[in-house]
Amino acid sequence: xxxxxxxxxxxxxxxxxxxxxxxxxxxxxxxxxxxxxxxxxxxxxxxxxxxxxxxxxxxxxxxxxxxxxxxxxxxxxxxxxxxxxxxxxxxxxxxxxxxxxxxxxxxxxxxxxxxxxxxxxxxxxxxxxxxxxxxxxxxxxxxxxxxxxxxxxxxxxxxxxxxxxxxxxxxxxxxxxxxxxxxxxxxxxxxxxxxxxxxxxxxxxxxxxxxxxxxxxxxxxxxxxxxxxxxxxxxxxxxxxxxxxxxxxxxxxxxxxxxxxxxxxxxxxxxxxxxxxxxxxxxxxxxxxxxxxxxxxxxxxxxxxxxxxxxxxxxxxxxxxxxxxxxxxxxxxxxxxxxxxxxxxx
Amino acid sequence: xxxxxxxxxxxxxxxxxxxxxxxxxxxxxxxxxxxxxxxxxxxxxxxxxxxxxxxxxxxxxxxxxxxxxxxxxxxxxxxxxxxxxxxxxxxxxxxxxxxxxxxxxxxxxxxxxxxxxxxxxxxxxxxxxxxxxxxxxxxxxxxxxxxxxxxxxxxxxxxxxxxxxxxxxxxx
Amino acid sequence: xxxxxxxxxxxxxxxxxxxxxxxxxxxxxxxxxxxxxxxxxxxxxxxxxxxxxxxxxxxxxxxxxxx
Amino acid sequence: xxxxxxxxxxxxxxxxxxxxxxxxxxxxxxxxxxxxxxxxxxxxxxxxxxxxxxxxxxxxxxxxxxxxxxxxxxxxxxxxxxxxxxxxxxxxxxxxxxxxxxxxxxxxxxxxxxxxxxxxxxxxxxxxxxxx
Numbered sequence: 001x002x003x004x005x006x007x008x009x010x011x012x013x014x015x016x017x018x019x020x021x022x023x024x025x026x027x028x029x030x031x032x033x034x035x036x037x038x039x040x041x042x043x044x045x046x047x048x049x050x051x052x053x054x055x056x057x058x059x060x061x062x063x064x065x066x067x068x069x070x071x072x073x074x075x076x077x078x079x080x081x082x083x084x085x086x087x088x089x090x091x092x093x094x095x096x097x098x099x100x101x102x103x104x105x106x107x108x109x110x111x112x113x114x115x116x117x118x119x120x121x122x123x124x125x126x127x128x129x130x131x132x133x134x135x136x137x138x139x140x141x142x143x144x145x146x147x148x149x150x151x152x153x154x155x156x157x158x159x160x161x162x163x164x165x166x167x168x169x170x171x172x173x174x175x176x177x178x179x180x181x182x183x184x185x186x187x188x189x190x191x192x193x194x195x196x197x198x199x200x201x202x203x204x205x206x207x208x209x210x211x212x213x214x215x216x217x218x219x220x221x222x223x224x225x226x227x228x229x230x231x232x233x234x235x236x237x238x239x240x241x242x243x244x245x246x247x248x249x250x251x252x253x254x255x256x257x258x259x260x261x262x263x264x265x266x267x268x269x270x271x272x273x274x275x276x277x278x279x280x281x282x283x284x285x286x287x288x289x290x291x292x293x294x295x296x297x298x299x300x301x302x303x304x305x306x307x308x309x310x311x312x313x314x315x316x317x318x319x320x321x322x323x324x325x326x327x328x329x330x331x332x333x334x335x336x337x338x339x340x341x342x343x344x345x346x
Numbered sequence: 347x348x349x350x351x352x353x354x355x356x357x358x359x360x361x362x363x364x365x366x367x368x369x370x371x372x373x374x375x376x377x378x379x380x381x382x383x384x385x386x387x388x389x390x391x392x393x394x395x396x397x398x399x400x401x402x403x404x405x406x407x408x409x410x411x412x413x414x415x416x417x418x419x420x421x422x423x424x425x426x427x428x429x430x431x432x433x434x435x436x437x438x439x440x441x442x443x444x445x446x447x448x449x450x451x452x453x454x455x456x457x458x459x460x461x462x463x464x465x466x467x468x469x470x471x472x473x474x475x476x477x478x479x480x481x482x483x484x485x486x487x488x489x490x491x492x493x494x495x496x497x498x499x500x501x502x503x504x505x506x507x508x509x510x511x512x513x514x515x516x517x518x
Numbered sequence: 519x520x521x522x523x524x525x526x527x528x529x530x531x532x533x534x535x536x537x538x539x540x541x542x543x544x545x546x547x548x549x550x551x552x553x554x555x556x557x558x559x560x561x562x563x564x565x566x567x568x569x570x571x572x573x574x575x576x577x578x579x580x581x582x583x584x585x
Numbered sequence: 586x587x588x589x590x591x592x593x594x595x596x597x598x599x600x601x602x603x604x605x606x607x608x609x610x611x612x613x614x615x616x617x618x619x620x621x622x623x624x625x626x627x628x629x630x631x632x633x634x635x636x637x638x639x640x641x642x643x644x645x646x647x648x649x650x651x652x653x654x655x656x657x658x659x660x661x662x663x664x665x666x667x668x669x670x671x672x673x674x675x676x677x678x679x680x681x682x683x684x685x686x687x688x689x690x691x692x693x694x695x696x697x698x699x700x701x702x703x704x705x706x707x708x709x710x711x712x713x714x715x716x717x
Binding site: 540560579 | 601602605630658664
């Protein structure tokens with residue numbers, strides 16, 4: 001996994017990254033490169049700086065500062081020497097590279113009639129390393145299955161950034177596509193047709209339309225496609241039973257999800273929000289919960305042991321709550337699910 | 347006898363040098379035209395196909411003829427080797443390496459090298475602009491080269507023979 | 519008599535070739551080059567002529583007893 | 586047979602000069618000069634024999650060698666002046682040619698002064714002493 005990233009880096013940074021302590025290398029989550037400023041890396045939820053020989057420092061003093069030349073090379077390599085082919089990505093502010101890793105960009109924006117047309121003079125990079133954690137959804141999965149209708153529950157997964165949402169829904173898609181042998185109640189649960197709308201190429205990490213992550217045998221991926229349109233296209237053409245999408249939130253996304261739920265297709269999507277209540281505060285999400293497009297909400301929280309989840313029913317969440325206490329579904333305990341973070345080198 | 351042989355040899359060599367120079371001069375507009383074609387193809391790949399540069403280069407190389415093909419191939423190949431070259435470095439290296447095999451001159455090389463420092467690092471419109479500019483400059487060079495060809499091709503052919511004869515006469 | 523008749527041909531040959539090179543260069547618009555070629559050819563021939571002249575004068579000096 | 590050779594050489598050179606004169610008059614001039622020099626040189630070799638005979642005769646008849654030497658010098662000057670004047674005339678510079686000839690004449694005159702004076706003295710000696 002690291003090799004996919006390191007081949008993008010200029011030689012000096014590559015060497016630095018290879019010399020990191022094994023623990024950091026293993027759990028690397030982010031590499032933050034800022035022109036002429038200290039190199040920062042993040043692993044296991046903590047942030048450190050690194051010096052030229054790969055030693056970790058807690059403060060920025062003495063840390064390695066990538067030069068402008070290196071940043072230029074990095075930009076060239078991660079855009080595959082073709083900035084012009086990345087206009088859409090630049091407008092959004094990040095680039096997804098082979099392996100599903102996402103590189104966020106910061107710099108001076110180019111405006112066109114008040115609309116951001118792209119970024120130039122890019123001076124900051126945030127390389128977020130995507131990890132495929134097979135089995136990440138194992139604990140959550142039984143709660144997503146709707147046995148009566150022989151399909152999955154429409155579920156909204158909310159969490160702040162960096163909590164493993166994408167990793168989770170990738171594994172959900174994979175599990176649903178493979179089917180579950182010996183589910184909690186002892187019965188087999190056959191695989192479903194899964195459609196993934198992968199706007200940022202993060203879920204399936206497609207290279208030329210073919211997923212590089214294992215997303216299951218019955219999964220179709222609409223790569224680099226706007227979510228709303230992608231969902232409609234999949235609905236029309238691929239007849240999915242489950243739709244998976246990442247980071248919804250815009251009005252047209254909601255429209256497409258509503259359309260899908262009318263068609264009887266389960267939708268599993270993620271959204272940025274601090275927690276379930278916060279999600280209810282966002283009008284688009286709230287409306288979706290109200291009209292039953294999502295029947296449950298999963299909240300993720302990262303702790304030292306791993307990623308915990310908590311499940312709420314949509315209806316109970318929407319009851320006007322007066323106090324701080326969130327009403328809970330009877331069947332749901334506290335943060336009971338424990339997703340082991342077991343990275344697999346891909 | 348030896349004298350005669352030497353004279354014949356000098357004569358032959360001179361004639362050949364003259365013909366080669368003439369061929370070089372005739373080759374130059376042709377190669378310039380080929381280079382223009384390759385660049386406009388590259389422009390299409392970049393402007394309409396949004397093809398990533400390494401792939402656009404290889405595709406363009408496939409349709410081009412030698413020596414331009416080798417140059418474009420070299421530039422594309424340099425990109426993904428382990429040295430972490432930037433595009434400009436890779437392009438410079440490939441151009442300089444393959445330039446001696448072409449009949450083109452320093453002027454064109456400067457145009458092509460300048461293009462190398464802009465390719466791939468800006469948005470589509472900018473890329474197209476740079477390519478257009480390079481094409482325009484190459485077009486001007488080509489016109490000049492054509493005129494030169496009509497003038498100098500014959501000259502070199504006769505000059506080669508004449509100089510050879512002169513040397514022979516002086517040495518007898 | 520160490521200079522032989524072929525020298526005459528040589529000079530004539532040089533003259534003709536230089537003339538041709540000159541006209542070719544001139545036609546192609548390289549007047550300055552043509553000019554230089556002519557000058558060089560001229561110097562070469564002049565050198566030959568002067569050498570012969572020197573020889574003649576030496577000969578005459580010895581024959582007609584100028585001492 | 587040498588005469589034929591010389592004539593052949595002359596004809597051939599003339600043809601070459603005519604050919605070159607069209608393009609490069611300068612080379613034509615040089616060629617003419619060269620051919621002239623060549624022939625002159627050739628002939629000079631022959632003259633040596635004649636001069637040897639003359640010397641021999643002069644020695645036997647007891648004429649002082651100074652006279653013969655002077656005469657030879659005069660002949661030499663005449664040759665050179667003639668040759669130079671011809672070449673220059675070929676190049677079309679008549680005035681220079683005549684100056685060379687003039688210089689030749691003056692030098693011959695200067696050379697001839699001792700001989701003339703001897704002749705004058707001889708003639709005076711021949712005349713009866715008191716006749717004038």
